[in-house]
Amino acid sequence: MAQSIIEAPIKVDASRKIIHVDMDAFYASIEEREQPAYKTQPLVVAHDPRTTGGRGVVTTANYVARQYGVHSAMPAAKALELCPKAVFKTPNFPLYREVSAQIHRIFHEYTDKIEPIAFDEAYLDVTTNKKQIHSAVQLAHQLQREIWEQTHLTCSTGISYNKFIAKLASDYRKPAGVTIVLPQDAEPFLWREPIEKFRGVGKKTVPKMHELGIKTGWDLYQQSELKLIQNFGKLGYILYRRVRGSDDRPVEYLRQRKSIGKERTFGPFLTSTEEVNDHLREIARLVAASMTSHQRHGKTLVLKLRYGDFVTITKRRTFGEFLPNDALVYYRYASEIFDAVVDDHLDSGVRLLGITLTGLAPLTFENLTLPLYPNEN
Amino acid sequence: MKFTINRSAFIKELNNVQRAISSKTTIPILTGLKLDVASDAITLTGSDADISIETTIPAVDDNNTLVVEAEGSIVLPARFFSEIVKKLPEDTMTVNVEDGFQTQITSGAASFTINGLDPENYPHLPEIDTTNTVTLAGDVFKELIGQTVIAVSTQESRPILTGVHFILKDGEFLAVATDSHRLSQRKIKLPEANNADYDVIIPGKSLTELSRMIGDNNPDVQMRLSENQVLFVLGNTSFYSRLLEGNYPDTSRLIPKESSTTVEIEAPALSAAIERASLLSHESRNNVVRFSVNPSDKTVTIFGNSPDVGEVTEQLQPAELTGDELEISFNPDYMKEALRSFGQAMIRISFTMALRPFTLVPTEDGENFIQLITPVRTF
Numbered sequence: 001m002a003q004s005i006i007e008a009p010i011k012v013d014a015s016r017k018i019i020h021v022d023m024d025a026f027y028a029s030i031e032e033r034e035q036p037a038y039k040t041q042p043l044v045v046a047h048d049p050r051t052t053g054g055r056g057v058v059t060t061a062n063y064v065a066r067q068y069g070v071h072s073a074m075p076a077a078k079a080l081e082l083c084p085k086a087v088f089k090t091p092n093f094p095l096y097r098e099v100s101a102q103i104h105r106i107f108h109e110y111t112d113k114i115e116p117i118a119f120d121e122a123y124l125d126v127t128t129n130k131k132q133i134h135s136a137v138q139l140a141h142q143l144q145r146e147i148w149e150q151t152h153l154t155c156s157t158g159i160s161y162n163k164f165i166a167k168l169a170s171d172y173r174k175p176a177g178v179t180i181v182l183p184q185d186a187e188p189f190l191w192r193e194p195i196e197k198f199r200g201v202g203k204k205t206v207p208k209m210h211e212l213g214i215k216t217g218w219d220l221y222q223q224s225e226l227k228l229i230q231n232f233g234k235l236g237y238i239l240y241r242r243v244r245g246s247d248d249r250p251v252e253y254l255r256q257r258k259s260i261g262k263e264r265t266f267g268p269f270l271t272s273t274e275e276v277n278d279h280l281r282e283i284a285r286l287v288a289a290s291m292t293s294h295q296r297h298g299k300t301l302v303l304k305l306r307y308g309d310f311v312t313i314t315k316r317r318t319f320g321e322f323l324p325n326d327a328l329v330y331y332r333y334a335s336e337i338f339d340a341v342v343d344d345h346l347d348s349g350v351r352l353l354g355i356t357l358t359g360l361a362p363l364t365f366e367n368l369t370l371p372l373y374p375n376e377n
Numbered sequence: 378m379k380f381t382i383n384r385s386a387f388i389k390e391l392n393n394v395q396r397a398i399s400s401k402t403t404i405p406i407l408t409g410l411k412l413d414v415a416s417d418a419i420t421l422t423g424s425d426a427d428i429s430i431e432t433t434i435p436a437v438d439d440n441n442t443l444v445v446e447a448e449g450s451i452v453l454p455a456r457f458f459s460e461i462v463k464k465l466p467e468d469t470m471t472v473n474v475e476d477g478f479q480t481q482i483t484s485g486a487a488s489f490t491i492n493g494l495d496p497e498n499y500p501h502l503p504e505i506d507t508t509n510t511v512t513l514a515g516d517v518f519k520e521l522i523g524q525t526v527i528a529v530s531t532q533e534s535r536p537i538l539t540g541v542h543f544i545l546k547d548g549e550f551l552a553v554a555t556d557s558h559r560l561s562q563r564k565i566k567l568p569e570a571n572n573a574d575y576d577v578i579i580p581g582k583s584l585t586e587l588s589r590m591i592g593d594n595n596p597d598v599q600m601r602l603s604e605n606q607v608l609f610v611l612g613n614t615s616f617y618s619r620l621l622e623g624n625y626p627d628t629s630r631l632i633p634k635e636s637s638t639t640v641e642i643e644a645p646a647l648s649a650a651i652e653r654a655s656l657l658s659h660e661s662r663n664n665v666v667r668f669s670v671n672p673s674d675k676t677v678t679i680f681g682n683s684p685d686v687g688e689v690t691e692q693l694q695p696a697e698l699t700g701d702e703l704e705i706s707f708n709p710d711y712m713k714e715a716l717r718s719f720g721q722a723m724i725r726i727s728f729t730m731a732l733r734p735f736t737l738v739p740t741e742d743g744e745n746f747i748q749l750i751t752p753v754r755t756f
Contacts, residue, residue, distance in 0.1 A: 319532065332534040365663040367708055368732060368751040369557045372538075372626040 012246045013161070014183035017136040019124045020158040020166035021143070023103070024175035026120030027096055028062035029153050031089050041087050042068060046076040048088035059091050063175070096120075099151060106146050110139065113253040115163075123163050125251035140178050160186065162247035168197060186245035191218035198242065200235045208232075217243050260294055261302070261356025262286045269308045269349025273342070276350055277335055283355045284330035291357060297322040297366075298357035301330060303337040308348035315341050318359060324369065330355055378414050378449025378474040382434070383442040384465060384484065390421055390432045391459055393614055396586050397430040398423040398455045404500070409452035410459070411499045412472070416445055422502065423455065428583050429502050429617040430590075442469060450496035451480055458482075461489050502617060505608045511545060511570045511600045515591045515611070518598050521552055521563045522588040524718040524746060529581030530556035541584055542625040545575035553628050554581065559711045560628060560734075560749040561718070578625050579607055583618035590616065632749060633736065636727035638670050638700035640677060641740055642693065644724050648716040650691050654681030655709035657689050665753045666709040670728070672702055681709070696723065705731045706753045715748035 023029070027045040032038045042065035047056040056076040068083035079086060100119040107114045110133075113125035126139055133139040140157040147155055154176040158169025161183055168190070169179040181189045194216055195201055195209050212231065214220050220228075220243045228236030241247065262283050270276050291297065301323065302316040315337050323329055334355045391410070400408055402425055411422040418435040436443040451474045462470065465484035473481045478493035522541075530538035541554045550565040587609055591598060595611040602608075609616040654666045660683035667680040675698045682688035705728060715737055716724070725743065728735040737748040 329532075329534045336533065361663070365665055365706070365753050365755045367558050367753045368734070370555060370560065370631050370734065370749075370751055372555065372557055372628075372631075 010241055010244055010246050011248065012183075012244070013248055014245075015127070016125060016161050017127045018160060018163055018166045018251060019126055019136060019140055019143070020163065020170040021107075021122050021124065021155050022157070022167075022170040022174075023120035023153060023155045025060050025062050025066075026099075026153070027060040027091060028065075030096060030099055031092075032062060033152050034095075038062065038087060038089075040064065042070070042083050042085065043089060044070055044076065044079050044083070044086045045089050045091050046079065047090055049076040049080050050088075052076070061086075099153070102151060103147055103153075106143065106150060109146075110143060113251045115251045115253055123166065123251045125253070137178065137180050140180075144176070144178065162245070163249055163251065164199065164242050164247040165189070165245065167199070168193060171197070183245070187221070187243075190243050190245065191216065191221055193217045195220060198239060200238065205232065205235070257294070257296070257360065259302075259356050259358040260287065260290050260296060260298070260360065261304075261354055262290065263304060263352055263354030265352045266350065269351050270353075271346065271349050273339075273346075276338060276342075276353065277331075279353055280334045280338065280355065281327070281331045283353060284334060285327040287330055287355050287357060288325050288327040291325045292363075295363045296357075296360040297325055297363050298361070299323065299359035300357065301333050301337075302354075302356040302358060303334045303341070304352065304354035304356065305338065305341065305350060306352035307345040308351050309345060310351075311345050311348075312352075313341050316358075321367075322361065323357070324366075325363070330357070378412070378451055379446040379471065380414050380419055381442070381444045381446070381469055381471040382419070383440065384462065384468055384470045386434065386438075386441045387470070388463060390434055390614075391462060393590055394421045394423040394430045394432055395455060395459060396423070396589070397425055397428045399425040400456060402426065406452060406494055406498050407500075408455060409494055409499070410455040411450065411452045411496060413450045413496070414445055414448050416448060419443065419445070422499070424500065424502070424617075426500075427580065427619050428586060430614065431502060431617075432614040435613065449474055451478060452494040452496050452499050453480055453491065454494075457491060461491070502615075503603055503606050503608075505601045505603045505606060505617075507601060509573060509575075509602050511550070511567065511573050511575070513550070513565070513567070513598045513600060515595045515598050517565060519588045519591040521565060522584045524563050524748075525552045525554045525561045526581045526584050526588075527714045527718060528554040528556055528559050528561035528748075532556070537578060537621055537623045537625055539582075540578035540580045540621040540625075542578050542628070543575055545570060545573050553625075555626075555628060555631075555749075558708070558751050559715065560631060560747075561715070562628070562632070562747050562749075564745040575602060577602060577607060578621040578623070579618055580621055583616075587616050587618070590614065631734070632747060633727070633729050633734065636700070636729055636736075638672075638703045638728040639697070640670060640695045640726045640728075641697035641723060642677070642695040642726070644716045644719040644722055647693065647724075648713055650679050650693055651709045651712050651716065653691060654679045654689050655713065657681045657683040657686055658709055659683075660686045663753075663755070664708055664710065665706045665755060666712070667704065667706045669705075670698065670700075670703045672698060672700065697725075700728075703728050703731060705735065706755055707750055708753060711750050715750060718748065719746075 028043050043062040044058055044065050045060045046058045058072050058074045058076055058079050060072050061070040065086055070079045070082055096119050111124050111126050111129045115123040126136055136159045140159055156170045156174045156177045158166040158179050160166040160169055160181040165181050165186055169181045172179040195214055196206055225240045228240045299322055300316050300318040302314055304314045306312040407424055413420040418433050420433045422431045434441050461482055466487050467485035470484040475481055480491055480493045482489045525541050538556055541552050544551045548568045550567045553562045599610040605620050607618050658664050658666050658681040669678040677693045677695055679691045719739055722739040724737050725740045726737050734749050734751045
């Protein structure tokens with residue numbers, strides 16, 4: 001067997017207790033809760049393709065709709081084709097965000113080491129926890145019950161000693177399941193999993209895996225590290241470790257958001273630079289407020305502009321220093337970018353404007369500013 | 378149009394004019410260099426609409442060995458023309474506009490023919506009358522530019538702050554720049570300019586280019602004003618810049634009058650220490666250096682860190698230290714640039730409070746030159 005010249009040792013740290021919490025059909029379940037009649041109907045949370053000219057994707061489908069083969073990320077038009085009698089419900093993101101925040105408050109009763117992946121998914125490191133519960137299984141059951149009592153929503157949890165296995169485990173028994181994978185069971189558990197379940201093995205990688213005869217975790221386990229690296233690069237290196245139960249990634253509870261922004265859609269469309277500037281000023285104000293409330297500042301400003309004919313332009317500008325969280329500064333740069341990119345499409349109107357700040361860092365410092373214009377602010 | 382000239386004399390002037398020529402301009406003809414040939418001199422002009430530079434090479438100066446055979450004008454593509462001229466083989470060269478705008482450039486056995494443009498299409502430079510003239514010593518003015526232009530804002534969000542504010546009043550010439558985090562102010566006495574009265578904002582970029590042209594050959598710089606342009610005359614060269622429009626903020630009230638802690642130290646020694654501390658602060662997301670003044674043992678401690686790399690401390694013994702204990706944080710890059718503007722001088726740093734701006738002045742002359750830096754608040 002070919003040996004690679006250098007080999008990084010494989011470390012398996014089985015001392016942690018990590019729970020992956022995955023809300024069951026989150027958006028659809030919230031809609032069912034709000035409107036119980038949906039429970040017996042195939043419900044698809046997406047803009048109705050019949051009213052949008054076929055655009056849009058499925059954000060979530062309830063379990064009834066899933067029986068027709070409808071699943072999330074599928075084009076809404078395809079979902080309609082598979083299930084013509086499905087109910088299409090326009091997503092109500094503010095509501096989902098609110099419920100998500102409510103669930104996070106429950107998480108925080110157990111631990112502050114929470115890594116949110118999406119509104120409906122998070123990792124919790126409960127190795128040590130605020131309730132001093134030694135058994136992670138007991139803790140998971142208690143957490144599920146509390147979420148149910150407070151939100152009337154179910155979730156599935158996966159418990160293990162690393163994030164990779166915990167996530168596979170939460171998917172093992174759904175809905176409302178609790179699955180624990182103990183360190184000694186980790187390898188057999190991973191060997192049984194189909195290769196498609198391994199994170200990073202997506203649409204492009206699956207055929208290549210199958211070509212190499214890798215269909216399960218066991219098949220993957222049989223491969224040499226060198227061969228995996230030769231075929232899959234860095235992913236190969238990672239998979240070689242994952243299938244041996246090694247994943248030292250911490251639960252990144254301090255992980256920062258990558259961007260903060262706001263967009264607005266307009267009906268009727270905006271047709272003049274003056275109107276655009278008025279709205280940019282307003283959006284800049286909201287973004288600055290949001291930046292301040294998140295205690296972040298950023299180095300890159302992105303302007304998003306979508307014309308009536310759906311031609312979309314995003315243009316970014318990066319600065320050497322962090323921009324002050326000042327609506328006027330955001331507005332001026334956004335307006336400058338707009339002037340630089342705006343073209344004949346303006347005749348078809350502007351349907352969407354957005355300002356986003358990226359290159360964020362915690363606002364742990366602030367260079368004080370001379371009061372040059374004392375009458376401002 | 379036809380002339381013969383000493384190539385190195387021509388190149389020297391060509392280099393100056395080229396400072397104003399940009400290949401990225403919205404007005405295509407401005408990528409060209411304009412040549413105007415009169416019986417006794419040739420004039421070179423370049424412009425990027427913000428800055429225009431015009432220089433004259435007279436025939437009377439024998440070093441130029443200028444011989445004009447036919448008067449006329451042409452605009453030549455600046456980049457090609459300059460590269461050609463610099464690579465020609467002999468000491469002299471001849472430029473001859475033939476039919477239309479075709480221009481032949483010859484030197485020894487080499488002969489180029491390039492396509493020129495119609496000089497009638499080249500923008501006219503403004504007429505600026507000479508009544509409002511102020512004469513500045515070239516070396517002092519160059520120093521003044523170097524000292525103030527560092528504080529000019531590079532962000533376009535407040536365009537007015539990208540310039541240096543010049544006020545000439547009662548025989549005193551004052552230059553101020555600020556990007557709102559720091560401020561630099563320099564005064565020069567100009568007793569002979571008693572009658573002139575200016576209040577203008579000149580783009581920092583123009584001043585930087587101008588200062589590069591002030592050398593030993595230009596002991597004096599003449600400054601003239603029109604409504605929206607300023608003209609600097611350096612010998613045979615005229616440097617035009619647009620002015621920034623708007624009201625510059627009143628900066629006089631920003632400079633603290635009192636202090637509670639002062640430190641006197643050699644600028645280069647402090648600069649070197651700040652430089653070392655910033656090695657780590659630059660690696661950190663917050664580029665901040667902490668500066669502690671300890672009156673008890675008359676020392677100053679500089680601290681920099683990067684969570685990923687490590688930390689640095691350095692203790693300095695200033696020449697003088699008076700007042701209260703203080704701990705203040707600031708952007709080391711602002712400090713380095715300010716310190717550099719003092720050269721080898723001994724400086725006095727005056728603090729009031731941890732979250733108030735502090736000032737740096739040369740101990741020799743605290744009246745006429747001041748750098749102000751705002752601190753950083755850390756959370």
